[in-house]
Amino acid sequence: MARPGKSVSVGIGDDCAVLRLPRGHEALVTTDFSLEGIHFRRDWQSAECIGHRCLARGLSDIAAMGGRPIAAFLSLGLPSAVQQRWVDGFFRGFLGLASKLNVQLAGGDTAESRSGVLADVMVLGSVPRGRALLRSGARPGDQIYVTGELGRSAASLRDLMSGKVRKSDIYPEPRIAVGEWLRKNRVASAAIDQSDGLSTDLSHICKAGGVGAVIEASAVPVHPESSLELALHGGEDYELLFTAPGSKRLPGKIAGIRITQIGEIVKGRSTHVVTDGRRLRLQARGWQHFRR
Amino acid sequence: MARPGKSVSVGIGDDCAVLRLPRGHEALVTTDFSLEGIHFRRDWQSAECIGHRCLARGLSDIAAMGGRPIAAFLSLGLPSAVQQRWVDGFFRGFLGLASKLNVQLAGGDTAESRSGVLADVMVLGSVPRGRALLRSGARPGDQIYVTGELGRSAASLRDLMSGKVRKSDIYPEPRIAVGEWLRKNRVASAAIDQSDGLSTDLSHICKAGGVGAVIEASAVPVHPESSLELALHGGEDYELLFTAPGSKRLPGKIAGIRITQIGEIVKGRSTHVVTDGRRLRLQARGWQHFRR
Numbered sequence: 001m002a003r004p005g006k007s008v009s010v011g012i013g014d015d016c017a018v019l020r021l022p023r024g025h026e027a028l029v030t031t032d033f034s035l036e037g038i039h040f041r042r043d044w045q046s047a048e049c050i051g052h053r054c055l056a057r058g059l060s061d062i063a064a065m066g067g068r069p070i071a072a073f074l075s076l077g078l079p080s081a082v083q084q085r086w087v088d089g090f091f092r093g094f095l096g097l098a099s100k101l102n103v104q105l106a107g108g109d110t111a112e113s114r115s116g117v118l119a120d121v122m123v124l125g126s127v128p129r130g131r132a133l134l135r136s137g138a139r140p141g142d143q144i145y146v147t148g149e150l151g152r153s154a155a156s157l158r159d160l161m162s163g164k165v166r167k168s169d170i171y172p173e174p175r176i177a178v179g180e181w182l183r184k185n186r187v188a189s190a191a192i193d194q195s196d197g198l199s200t201d202l203s204h205i206c207k208a209g210g211v212g213a214v215i216e217a218s219a220v221p222v223h224p225e226s227s228l229e230l231a232l233h234g235g236e237d238y239e240l241l242f243t244a245p246g247s248k249r250l251p252g253k254i255a256g257i258r259i260t261q262i263g264e265i266v267k268g269r270s271t272h273v274v275t276d277g278r279r280l281r282l283q284a285r286g287w288q289h290f291r292r
Numbered sequence: 293m294a295r296p297g298k299s300v301s302v303g304i305g306d307d308c309a310v311l312r313l314p315r316g317h318e319a320l321v322t323t324d325f326s327l328e329g330i331h332f333r334r335d336w337q338s339a340e341c342i343g344h345r346c347l348a349r350g351l352s353d354i355a356a357m358g359g360r361p362i363a364a365f366l367s368l369g370l371p372s373a374v375q376q377r378w379v380d381g382f383f384r385g386f387l388g389l390a391s392k393l394n395v396q397l398a399g400g401d402t403a404e405s406r407s408g409v410l411a412d413v414m415v416l417g418s419v420p421r422g423r424a425l426l427r428s429g430a431r432p433g434d435q436i437y438v439t440g441e442l443g444r445s446a447a448s449l450r451d452l453m454s455g456k457v458r459k460s461d462i463y464p465e466p467r468i469a470v471g472e473w474l475r476k477n478r479v480a481s482a483a484i485d486q487s488d489g490l491s492t493d494l495s496h497i498c499k500a501g502g503v504g505a506v507i508e509a510s511a512v513p514v515h516p517e518s519s520l521e522l523a524l525h526g527g528e529d530y531e532l533l534f535t536a537p538g539s540k541r542l543p544g545k546i547a548g549i550r551i552t553q554i555g556e557i558v559k560g561r562s563t564h565v566v567t568d569g570r571r572l573r574l575q576a577r578g579w580q581h582f583r584r
Contacts, residue, residue, distance in 0.1 A: 009318060010424065013500075015356040015485060016320040016417070018424050026301060027319055028308040029416060033367040033401040064307040075325040075367075075412045109325040114407035120367045122414045124321060125308070132302065132310050193307060208305075 007070045008104050017106040019071055025126040030061035036116030044160050047089025049169035050117075052097045053236075054090075057195065058123035059101060059174035060238040064193035065134075066183025067127035069176065071106035072098055075120040077113030090117075101176055133183055133191040133242070138209035142189050142243040142265040145250065147175050147257045150198060151226030154234020172238040177255035179240060187250065191242040197235040199271070203284035205243065206271055215263035215282060217275035232273065233285050299362045300396050309398040311363055317418040322353035328408030336452050339381025341461035342409075344389045345528075346382075349487065350415035351393060351466035352530040356485035357426075358475025359419035361468065363398035364390055367412040369405030382409075393468055425475055425483040425534070430501035434481050434535040434557040437542065439467050439549045442490060443518030446526020464530040469547035471532060479542065483534035489527040494563055495576035497535065504560035507574060509567035513552045524565065525577050 010018035021027060034040060034054045042050070055072060062069045074094065078087065098105055103123070156168040175193075182188040190209060192201050198220070206213050215232075222231040243265055244250060250259055271282040302310035313319060326332060326346045334342070347364060354361045366386065370379065390397055395415070448460040467485075474480040482501060484493045490512070498505050507524075514523040535557055536542060542551055563574040 009422075010426065014424075014427050015353040015483075016322040016359070016424070018357070018419070019319040019321060020421070021313065021319060027311040027313060027416065029311060029363070029365060029399065029414070030308040031365045031367055031399060031401055031412075031414060033369070033403045033412070035369070035403050035405075037406070038403065061307040065310070067308070071321070073321060073323045073414065075323055077325065077327070077410065107321065107323060109323055109412075111325045111327050111330065113327075113410075114329070116406065118369065118405075118410070120323075120325070120401075120412040122321070122323060122365065124319065124416075127310070129312070130301075132306075132308070134302065135306050191307075 008106050011104065011106045017071065019106065019124060021126045024129055026129050028062055028065050028067040028125040028127055028132065029122065030058045031120060031122045032057040034119045036118065042117065044167060046167070046169050047086045048093035049171060051090035051093025052171050054119040054121050055094050055097050056172050056174050056238055058121045059103070059176065060193040060195065062123055062125040063175045063179035064191050064240060065127055065132045066179045066191065067125040067132065068180060069101060069103045069123055069125040071104045071124050073106060073122040074108035076108065076110045077118040078110065079113050079116060082117065101174065127183065131183055133179065133188050135190055135192050135205050136208035138190040138205050138211050138243040138265045140211055140265055140267045141246050143246055143261050144213060144215065144243050144263040144265060145259055145261050146221065146239055146241050147178050147259055148237070148239040149221045149223040150194065150237050150239060151231035151234050152223040153236040154230035155223065155226035158230065172236065174238060175240045175257060178257050181254045182242060187244050187248050188242040189244060191240060194237050194239045194241050195235055197233045198231065198241065199233050199282050200284040201241050202271055205241065206269065212266045212268035213263055213271045214266055215273045217273050219260060219262045221258065221260045300398050303396065303398045309363065311398065311416060313418045316421055318421050320354055320357050320359040320417040320419055320424065321414065322350045323412060323414045324349040326411045328410065334409065336459060338459070338461050339378045340385035341463060343382035343385025344463050346411040346413050347386050347389050348464050348466050348530055350413045351468065352485040352487065354415055354417040355467045355471035356483050356532060357419055357424045358471045358483065359417040359424065360472060361393060361395045361415055361417040363396045363416050365398060365414040366400035368400065368402045369410040370402065371405050371408060374409065393466065419475065423475055425471065425480050427482055427484050427497050428500035430482040430497050430503050430535040430557045432503055432557055432559045433538050435538055435553050436505060436507065436535050436555040436557060437551055437553050438513065438531055438533050439470050439551055440531045441513045441515040442486065442529050442531060443523035443526050444515040445528040446522035447515065447518035450522065464528065466530060467532045467549060470549050473546045474534060479536050479540050480534040481536055483532055486529050486531045486533050487527055489525045490523065490533065491525050491574050492576040493533050497533065498561065498563055504558045505555055505563045506558055507555035507565045509565050511552060511554045513550065
């Protein structure tokens with residue numbers, strides 16, 4: 001499947017894949033386990049969309065480190081009843097995104113699963129040595145930014161659960177180019193991808209940096225189909241959430257993606273949201289997937 | 293869990309692990325999906341043994357490339373009924389082997405599994421650029437070698453299936469030091485790890501090199517508890533199978549492990565075994581795990 005390229009010296013077919021990193025780079029590795037019934041449902045999403053999303057999770061982690069992805073590895077467990085047509089669709093979605101972002105499928109494994117479909121995806125990327133964007137660098141006075149719009153995935157889930165729609169395919173785009181821009185321009189003090197929900201992901205940045213945060217509710221870029229509540233607590237939009245010193249001037253768009261300042265890092269350990277002049281505690285109660 | 297060391301710049305707790313490869317090295321990546329009922333059974337093996345074996349599979353792949361392992365990533369699916377004691381045992385086995393071979397657990401994921409225990413393990417290693425031992429280099433006239441003794445895992449399975457024993461814990465040792473020795477001394481023309489059974493693994497080397505092979509049955513190092521049949525076709529001993537030009541003189545032991553010459557690479561595409569003076573076709577009918 002993988003044709004060895006410049007970065008992939010040996011692809012599928014030996015005991016290991018052999019991958020070349022650019023000189024002076026270190027390796028980034030992320031793994032994401034996606035399980036039917038928890039992260040996706042075959043009756044709610046197309047096979048293509050599920051394949052895309054399983055890979056997008058890992059690519060988004062690479063983006064949040066300011067890295068560039070090189071190769072992906074897919075371990076796929078399939079119930080014996082799954083039709084080949086579904087598997088073909090899954091691979092179309094997975095490989096379509098991989099090809100778009102110049103990532104090779106360089107290995108993996110398949111097995112029969114006795115319950116639902118499960119996909120464990122590993123992505124290998126690289127970043128110049130010592131230059132990865134970490135969660136831990138936010139300092140009081142830093143401004144808080146987010147890419148794109150929030151709440152779309154959660155709105156789709158709301159509509160599926162209420163029966164308003166039967167199927168909903170959302171294809172998040174990992175913000176690789178934005179992450180690279182932030183790293184190259186030495187702008188971000190901390191970064192994370194919005195996978196668990198803004199409130200939860202922001203709490204990770206605050207905990208890692210030993211700081212607090214205040215979010216301005218009216219500034220949050222809410223997706224037109226969504227709500228402030230879902231934008232604050234819904235997950236899986238895979239936008240980047242990052243902080244930058246107040247002295248840095250950021251453009252309105254990076255790599256074509258809108259950048260919005262939504263608040264500020266403060267001293268202390270707590271996170272608040274200011275809405276209609278009132279300052280409320282922002283609880284980290286993000287995304288729980290489709291959990292029962 | 294992982295304390296960042298020399299190779300692991302950032303361990304568990306950020307969006308990605310950040311790993312440093314030695315200068316001039318390229319990355320080796322292998323993934324192995326181990327499923328309850330197929331690769332292991334909780335009633336047949338201890339939790340420690342299962343944890344050890346899940347990691348051993350990947351480390352053995354690194355050994356077969358002549359590489360050195362750096363970090364492991366574990367995605368673990370657990371049924372809700374599994375007791376914490378079992379999970380602790382699994383980690384004891386997994387981390388015990390990791391520590392012995394200086395490998396850090398640098399990330400992973402856990403999820404609830406609706407069927408059995410499943411573990412997807414990714415191992416990242418490194419090898420000097422362009423020096424990985426591949427499956428494809430065997431040439432006619434090369435001698436075929438194997439480390440250690442074969443057939444022990446298959447004998448254990450036979451005893452479990454027949455009810456002769458109730459439990460059987462076998463802890464294979466990935467042959468990292470042997471693989472590194474072969475690579476450093478530029479001895480091996482091709483290498484693979486014996487995971488699917490000698491007949492199948494040899495067929496991979498023959499196919500990759502476009503060559504055939506003749507094995508001398510009396511030379512095969514059969515484990516004392518096993519049989520020639522199980523040594524030829526049983527799998528999961530995780531010994532190294534490699535070829536070297538006839539001009540190379542190999543020691544009887546490498547890194548303390550016995551090395552046995554068992555046959556020769558020949559022209560053509562077929563593999564034979566010579567037993568009692570008769571030359572029989574060696575069918576690739578290795579290991580099918582515990583498959584129903």
